[in-house]
Every structure is written in structure tokens, then in C-alpha cells.
Amino acid sequence: MTSIDDLPATPSDPAHADPRNEPGIRPRGVLGKLPRYAAGKPPVVVEGLESFKLSSNENPLPPLPAVLEAIAAETSINRYPDPLTTALRTELAAYLGVPPTDIVTGAGSLGALNQILATFAGQNDFDAPDEVVYAWRSFEAYPISVGLAGAAGVQVPVRADGRHDLEAMARAITDRTRVVLLCTPNNPTGPILTRDEVVGFLANVPAHVVVVIDEAYQEFVRDADAVDGIALYRDHPNVIVLRTFSKAHGLAGLRVGYSVAQQGLTEHLRVSAVPFAVSQVAEHAAVTSLRHIDEVEARVQSIVDERTRVVDGLRDLGWTIPEAQGNFVWLSLGEHTQDFAAKAGERALSVRAFGTEGVRVSIGEEAANSRFLELCGEYSHRPAAW
Template structure:
């Protein structure tokens, strides 16, 4: 007798989740060096000391420090914040997941909490929010790719539990200013957690950059997210952290994955902090390349949002996939968002030059 099987089905919320689309690797083309410009990775890699520290780990058979205590101690000294105010996670996304899991979900009556964020922004936001059982409230960015802060304030309801501010905004590029963020926080109820997601903050060159540490010290409902994946060039090791007052962090430790940061990641991150001057040099080189690329795009007739991360945004709309295909022919992998635009990571000068040449000759509408 043949047995019929009923396929297991996930929770309704999980079944409806969008899939995270990671940046794809480049497809080789004859005579061309392939470049991956699709994941906002650092082409310069980590500082030598960080790579050496990672390579020197001989305790793969042992669990890492449960709460990455050595890294938190180093971060506390580097940032001049209390040790207890830092919670590590697997990248800033892991740290964000802890915040959402702790503060937003579904209550005992089955009513979903609400999490507000700009859109388009980091594509993992709706995945994390919906997985927790909460409802995402997406507030469209402005034409120039900036957060509509007034619109976000207007979206606050009695169900709002968390607000996410991505600065610089990924993938569009603009950064918020300190003045507008502080004014924004002043209009948000005290019980709502305001998360300042600063995965790319090292790349910001602004007259009024957000001083997120000053804001977290002043406002008990502010949490800051940072990562070693971008400026520090440690993307493969997945090391991130949040900074918040203990009224928040005491709950984050409950939702943190045990042993989330590996020993390899911890020692590499500490070594990178100890050589932060070299990290700054790498960041400076990337910013200089970004400025060169932006100037060349402007000269070629492209209008792009203010670029404050390690990437630029081309608002190509329906031509996004077509441009990505054209880049692929040139052995360049870029990140296309169908119907919206293309994000391109600032990389090696040769890669940037090839991207610029494509932009000069691209025949599709801009």
C-alpha cells in the first residue's frame, strides 16, 4: 500500500516572507577581471593584524566566550561606554534581530505590534519584523532617497514599538543629520525604541553627522547598531553589536543566540580596534574613490542621491535589471532591485572605471 504524505507547512507569517537576495558573484567574461560590486564588501580587506589574529586561533574545538566579553571590554574602552551597554550579535543584523525579538511581536490577544522603517531600505528589515510576528510599516523614501521623517512620525500609533533609522540609508545612500534625528526622537513616545542603524557610519562625510552615542546617552529609548563587516573588512566573520542603556540591553541578552560571535571573529575584531588608524586609512581611500565616482557620474549626466556609504544608487526604475545585465556582460556583478534601481559598491579603481565607462555608454533611460 502506498502511503501519501502531507508536506509540513511553516507558520503563515513565514510562508509569506520575502526571501533575502544576497549579492551575486560576477560571471567571468573573456579578457576581463571579474568584480563583485553587489554586496557592499570592502575591496581592501581587513587590516593585517586582524587577519593574523584570526589565522592564529587554535581553539576551534572550544566554544567561544558566551557574551564576547573580551570584545565588549575593548569596545567599551574604544567608545567610552559602559561594558553593560554593549550586546554583540552576528553582524548588525543579528543585533537587530535581538532588538525586534525583545520589543516587537504579537501580544497575548494576537494583535501584532508595529515596526516603522523607511522603504526602500535594508531589505532584511521586513523579514526580521515579520518573523517576530510584528507588522512592518513602510514609509516611502523621498525622491532623493532620504527618510521621510515627518511621514514616519505621522505613522506612529499605539501599536508602534520600534522605529528603524538606517543612516546612511542602504541602498539609496543619503545619511541623516544629527539635528534632524534629535528633533525626530523628541517627537516619538518614550516607550518606543528608536534604532539608529549605522552599518556604514564610518564612511559619512557630513557637516552635521549623527552623533549616535550622544543620543543614546541622552535618550533611554535609543539603541545604536554597528558592525565590523563594512569598514573593518570582516564581513565573513559576522561580528556586530548594539549599544543601548541597560533598560534595553537587559532584555537583549535574553534574545541573543548563545555563542553568537565566534572566537575567530572576536579576536579579529579586537585586533582591528587596536589598529583603528589603519581602518581609518582604508575608509579614507574608499571615500576618496566614492567621491571620484560620484563626480564622474555627475559629469556623465547621472543624477544620483547623496552617497554617504561605500556605494552609489542609480534610480533606474524599470531599467534596473537591464542595467544589471549590461554590467554582467562586463564581468561586473551589481545589486539590482527590480523596478527601483541598482546599488553599486565602490571597489577597486579598475572596477570603478569599468562601471563608469558602462554608465557613459548605457543607452537605457536613467
């Protein structure tokens, strides 16, 4: 039997109009105003050279053997994960010394950030959009996440040495400001914020403004004066700390992050949290990694040691670079940015070039770092002192 859906369309039938004559489906207008996230590219293949990816701030080491075993042993992926990630929050609470109720998990620290923005900043009915203040240049996803939340980003330029200008950021806060983002160590430039700086900044922030301390690279920090968000949030009801398992734990592909805040904020964050954002495989891996934290810390120290070698090598070559407290270094190369990235590609190294601002280079394998230093030794256009 022939159904009505099988009948040929006629020009007079609007339900079957030729789609080529109809206006296209339009996305929200904000999409045309947002930058596109550019992930670090893989290295090109150069005959005779081992290729190394130094463009994504990934941990060059695989997860711990115990973690790989835990991943392989997880067979319940036909079931939905625990939406509250109870096992992980319990393990994190013991590790951090905080109540489990203060922790909200997300798909990486970026997923946790998106939950924060969805909760506290956006486009309100019949009002101008809320504002989110953040340093720039900083994490590339900030303007995208802020814009998609419906908020307006207020970018405050970093200082010449790559550090946040907290005084200028405090001045940028208005009646419309709902969230401030502090990235420490700052990605891609590298410097940390000190505890005294952040405490002084918070004293100038209205109590109703949420301050997010993004500590994705916290485990790599060796500056004794660096802010510790976990130590700080207990005294500040408007502070939220972001952390991740992507970097130090080497679990970037599993997407496990979390935020820590007092319950006056987490009760709202749980409403906007994406259900089942952390899979049971990811949760099991993260819990196992925490239970072997000594091994994780030893691996992190090996990366910090390589970072020290790279930083010392650059300075011995006469290069001026900002303080490096993450697992990367920043080369403020200006107009020579793309040229340097191309030269790195010729040596089977992928690095992250940011327009005409500079190049971020992740700390990778020892051989990769040595090859990077060799390139810098031969490259003539070095960053000028600030």
C-alpha cells in the first residue's frame, strides 16, 4: 500500500517544498562572533626523524600501569555511570581534605567551567548580558565558553611578562560582572598568581561576584608563594577552584575534571551539571590514579626537571621568557611566531602558534626538548626583553 509520504511532492505543497529554495537553518548569532578553538596539531612526518607533539600541553607519559589495568578491567560500560561520581568525590575529598559535598565533577576542567558559567553568567531576560572578566591572553576556550553561555567577555591584557594585571582586572568589574576567571599558572604564558595577590584582589571584588581560580596545572607549580585555591576557598564563599586529571595524571583523553566550592555555590552547580559527564571508565581511572599519587607525583617531578632544563637552556641562549610554572614555556615571538612554528615543523616538532603573539611549547620527551633547544639555538629572532 502506498502511503501519503510516498507520493511525489508538488510545488504547491509547502510541506514538500524544494529545500534549495528555502532559507538555510541559522545558528545563534553569537556563533559568528566567537573564535574557533584550535587544538594542537600533530607533528608532520619528517623522514629520518622521530616526531614529537609539543602543541597540546599533554603529559608525554602514559597513565600509570595500575590505571591502565583499571581501565581494561572496567566492563560495565553498558550501564550509565553514577551521576554523582560518588567514588571519585569521596576519594578526592580525602586527598584534598574537603567535604565531598564541596566537589562537583565535570568533563575535564573545561566541562566544569562550562557548568559554572551556565549557573552564574549569561543572558538574562530583557537585560544586557552578564559580564565575565578574564586576563588575555589566557586559556583559548574562555571567550568561546563565555560567549556560548550568553555572557559578554571582558578581556584585560596581561602584563609584558605574561602575568595577570589584577589591578586592571579589579577596575574592570562593573555592576554587570558576575564571574571573574583567574588562570594560574596562566596558559599559555606560564606565570602563577601568588596567594597574597589573590587575597588582595578578592578584597576588591564584590561578594556577589564569583571568582574562579583555574588550577589545571597546579601540580607542576614549584613557587612557594603560589596561591593554593583549595586553601583559599574555605575562607571565601564566592571562590570556586578548578582542577583536572588531564595534565598531571595523564588522563586527558578520559575527560575528568572538577570544581571545589562551598555548598552555597555547589547546590546551584549541581543543577547545571551535565548528567553522566564522567564515565565509569574515567571515574575508575581517576580513583586508581589518586590511590597511586606517589607515583603520579614522581612522574610530575620528572616533567618539572625537564622544564627546568629547558628554561635554563633557553636563558643560557639569551632568550627572554616569562616565568614557567606549568608544563610548557612561552616564546613571545610577535611577527616571527608563524615562522618559528614552521621551522619547528621542519624538525618534526609540532608547537602551538598564537597568531602574531607567540608560541607555546609543551614540555615533552627528553629527545623532543633537546631538539627544541637546538632549534632555539639556531633561531635568530629571539624575544626582546620587556
